[in-house]
Each structure stands twice: as structure tokens, then as C-alpha cells.
Amino acid sequence: MSRIAKRFKLLREQGRKALVTYIVNGDPYPEATLPTMHELVRQGADIIELGVPFSDPMAEGPVIQRGHERALEHKISLRGTLELVKAFRETDKDTPVVLMGYANPIERMGYETIARMTSEAGVDGLLTVDLPPEEAVPLKRELQAVDVDNILLLAPTTSVERARRVAGLASGFIYYVSLKGVTGAGHLDVDAVKTKLEEFGQLTDLPLCIGFGIKGPDTAKKLSVLADGVVVGSVLVDKMGSLHDQSAEQIAGAVGAIVGDIRRGLDE
Numbered sequence: 274m275s276r277i278a279k280r281f282k283l284l285r286e287q288g289r290k291a292l293v294t295y296i297v298n299g300d301p302y303p304e305a306t307l308p309t310m311h312e313l314v315r316q317g318a319d320i321i322e323l324g325v326p327f328s329d330p331m332a333e334g335p336v337i338q339r340g341h342e343r344a345l346e347h348k349i350s351l352r353g354t355l356e357l358v359k360a361f362r363e364t365d366k367d368t369p370v371v372l373m374g375y376a377n378p379i380e381r382m383g384y385e386t387i388a389r390m391t392s393e394a395g396v397d398g399l400l401t402v403d404l405p406p407e408e409a410v411p412l413k414r415e416l417q418a419v420d421v422d423n424i425l426l427l428a429p430t431t432s433v434e435r436a437r438r439v440a441g442l443a444s445g446f447i448y449y450v451s452l453k454g455v456t457g458a459g460h461l462d463v464d465a466v467k468t469k470l471e472e473f474g475q476l477t478d479l480p481l482c483i484g485f486g487i488k489g490p491d492t493a494k495k496l497s498v499l500a501d502g503v504v505v506g507s508v509l510v511d512k513m514g515s516l517h518d519q520s521a522e523q524i525a526g527a528v529g530a531i532v533g534d535i536r537r538g539l540d541e
Contacts, residue, residue, distance in 0.1 A: 276369040276397045277422055277445040280319050281480045281501060290539050291446075291502025292317055292493075293482055294532055295373065296509055297324035297340040298357055299349030301517035305524045309513070310361055312529035314368050317536030322400070322504065325354050325374030332402045340510040343517065351378040351387075355394040362395035371398035371424055371445075379404075379412070388415035398422035398445045406439050413442050426450055427473055429465065440477035448504060449473065451483045451496065467499050489531075490538025497539050505535055 274282070284291055294313045298306050310321055324330075326344035330337065351374065358370055372391065379387050379401060391399060399421060404412065406425065413423045422445030427436055429450070440447065451466050470481055483496045484504030493503045509528050516524045 275420060275422060275445065276367065277320065277371075280369055281446065284319065284501075290497040290500075291319045291480065291482060292532070292536055292539060293320040293322055293371075293484070293502055293504040294318040294509060295322040295324060295484075295504060295506030296513065296528070297326060297337065297344050298354045299326060299344030299347050300324075300340040300510065300513055301343045301524070302521075303347050303349065303353075305513065305521040306357060307360055308521045308525040309528050311365065312525040313532055314365060316529040316533035317540075318368070318532055319502070320369045320371060322371045322373045322506070323354060323358070324506075325351050325372055325378065327375045327378065330375065330402075334507060336507045336511045336514070339514055343514060351382065352390075355390050355396070358394040358396050369397040370395065371400055371422075372396055373400040373402065373424075376401050376404045384412045384415040388412075388419050388421060391416075391421050392419035396421060398424045400424035400426070400448060402426065406435070406442050409442050413444075417444070422446075424448060427469075429469055431473075433472065433476070436473050437476050440473075440479065443477070443479055446480040446482050446501070447473070447477065449481050449483050449500065451485045451487075463495060463499075466496065470499050490535050493535045494538045494541065503535075503539070505532070 326341045326349045330341045416423050424445050425439045425443040427447055427449050480501035482502040482504050483500045487493050487503050487505050488508045497503050512528050513524055516527055
């Protein structure tokens, strides 16, 4: 059983919801990422999504785009991100780590190579934002061979037929984009989210996690009752960017405090 599957099994047994946290590797500078990852875990994060910096992160709003830009100033790459996960695994063998990135660097490296390298680094899942399900089969095959989960996205505009195809290709969990637009957007319609998740929940046994637009404990708690977990990203990346002139320990502490508040909100 994968780390991701084990984590969701444990959470179900405890009657708790997953808290998935997203930060960008190398943002605001490389030395801040590893201590922040460990602090996220200490404050209650169940899964860490680690953004792989990319020059054209089309699904991201301004906050996360700026996080990618800050990281790219330090020449952070896909290979460097895999090295970071290896360093994280030296002291944390249990927390699932998902790489969230874009298809171009993965295709340049090659599916077989990226699958092998993610497995060797201790990565548990790969979420390729701009890889449509029609083109995901070869990558899924290579990831499956090394027991790395293929995390896929569903959106409010996804049809039932397409959602069924996505569910058949996904493993680990499915990331539901709670609203139309980019990361960090607002105007969540909870009733609309509920309707879509009930619809998609009939198509898969995989856990469903909600992301986009979750900014604090209240939003997280409100949406967590509809799914197996929530994904929090923009508010964390925004905090990291605002502390670019602070020490790595100060950045980790400030970001961890946000996550701790959300964790307590989810557990109430």
C-alpha cells in the first residue's frame, strides 16, 4: 500500500479529513523549502504538494505565478526538486509527497526516466496540470510500474463521461478544482461544489480532495465536509513571498502557523 493510500486509510479510521499543503520548491529562496516542509508536517499537514517551478504556469493565479518566478530566479529545476525530496526523506519516511508541475519538463526528461527518478527520490505521486487524460496513458503506465500515483484533476466544467475516464486513469486521490479560474480565485459556491462532488463520487472509490480558493480554517472546514480533504496553496505561497527577506526558520514558522490554524479548524 502506497504512502498516500495509507494516509487516507488512517484518516478514515480516525474520522478526520486530509490537509494537503502546496508550496513551490525554491520559493522565496532554496534554503527555505526543506525546513518549511518539515514544519508543515509538524503543524498537521497530511500530504505535501511540492510545486516544480515552470516559466508558464498557466493554471496558477498571480500569487503562485510569482512564487514560480521567485524560484526560477534561483534556477530551481525538476531534477533539483527530486534532490530536495531525497533530502526530506532522510528524516521523514512517512509523509506523502506529490510533485505538481507541467508537462514540458516531464516530457523532455521522458516518462520512463521521470517515473524511475521520482520513485528513487521518494516521491509518492505526480500531478501534471496540463496533461489531458487522452494523453495520460503512457505516463500512467510508467508510474504504475514503480508504484508512483498518477494524480489527476477534475473541474466544475468536467462532464460525467470525461470524469469517468479521468477516474479510470487516476490513483492516490483526485484533485477537484472547486471553481472556474486559476489558483487563489474566490467566489466559492459551496452548493455547486456539493452537487459536482456527489456526481463524481459515484464514479470512483478514490479519495476526493478540494482545492482552489481555500484561504483559512472557515473555508477549509466548510468544504471538508463535502470531500475527503482540502488543498491549501495560495495563502501559503503568498506568506512565503512576503517574507523573502526573513530567515528560513522565520518563513517556516509563519507558514506553519497558518497550517496549524487550518488543521485545528478541520479537526473541530
